[in-house]
Amino acid sequence: MNTANKSNIEARDLEHALLESIPIPVIAVDKDFNILFINPAGCDWHKKELREVKGKKCYEVLEAKCCSVAKCGIKQAMDSGKKYAGHYEIPCQRETINVEITAMPLKDEEGNIVGGLEYIADITNRVKLENDLRVQTRTILELATPVIKIWDGILLLPLVGAIDTARAQQIIENLLNSIVENEAELAILDLTGVPVVDTAVAMHIIKAVNAAKMLGAKTILTGFSPEVSQTLVTLGIDLSNITTCGSLKAGISKAFGIMGKKVVSCER
Known part of the structure; x- marks a missing residue:
């Protein structure tokens, strides 16, 4: 094995290891929104194994309003070819949580967009604190x-x-x-x-x-x-x-x- 091939393998292994170790859900899909990868944090979040959801539509698994065609973060990232971030409310284990979704397009070696990658961060506590702060501020003003x-x-x-x-x-x-x-x-x-x-x-x-x-x-x-x-x-x-x-x-x-x-x- 030449040095170039070895470097490519090591780079891919490193990227995979990083995605696996990220403590927030990470989802990768192809251009048709079929799930290619979900990291362990994402599997824990959905209470499903990768083999159960791989190949399924991401919006069928997530079942959130933000997965509509107009609001989908991954779609907007793939359409624009740029990083996209937004705040949403989504269902999770019989409750609704606030999340910050960061999406970016996946490109092949020629630069063609072939899919999208999405990070999901739970910001429910932050939103609650911000709302509490607004209420407190209003009370102080009153x-x-x-x-x-x-x-x-x-x-x-x-x-x-x-x-x-x-x-x-x-x-x-x-x-x-x-x-x-x-x-x-x-x-x-x-x-x-x-x-x-x-x-x-x-x-x-x-x-x-x-x-x-x-x-x-x-x-x-x-x-x-x-x-x-x-x-x-x-x-x-x-x-x-x-x-x-x-x-x-x-x-x-x-x-x-x-x-x-x-x-x-x-x-x-």
Whole structure:
């Protein structure tokens, strides 16, 4: 045996050994989707031996929605001649799991596509963690933007910390939902705890005010420090159509006045 042939055999043996040792399912098919090879991890996953599935259609063995002609990862890899990756839900041992499928075309020595190879990684736990993180993030945002009913028809939304686009959206949602639930006629947005009020923050606040107005609720902005007031003037932000007060105390007093009520001292 010459050195070239020996090298080819050793290379094929090495490639086969690597596929056999990979701890995630690996499936190889021909252009007609007939199974040519499944590694031990794939056999364990399907609870079948290679001899039981070899020659069968991969979509008959996998029985997943992603095996439809349009969504099949191997088909897209063979059609494009490039590596393809996608996330899917597939059945596995009487349950549905989330997987990341990576597929690539198999080519002969002339470069012709003769089949496809597919790796399947179970990402169920990762997807669950990501979903849990989204829920936790939303809960944190809701806790960071509480809407307080201080009187019949009057709500208070104290804003604390930086306001980005995601939090601004949460603020608007909480405010609008609370207006509807409480049939509120007036909402106080207190900016005392907002460290920086720039153009972006001002635009978010104006959006919240306009959204509340569409539901028939008036809005009072409170907590403007001299620095914030000067910044807004410098930026050219027009708040002339919005009722503003320097402090929360003044804002609450203003709100009661608008509602036809009066705050009086009860000193003895």
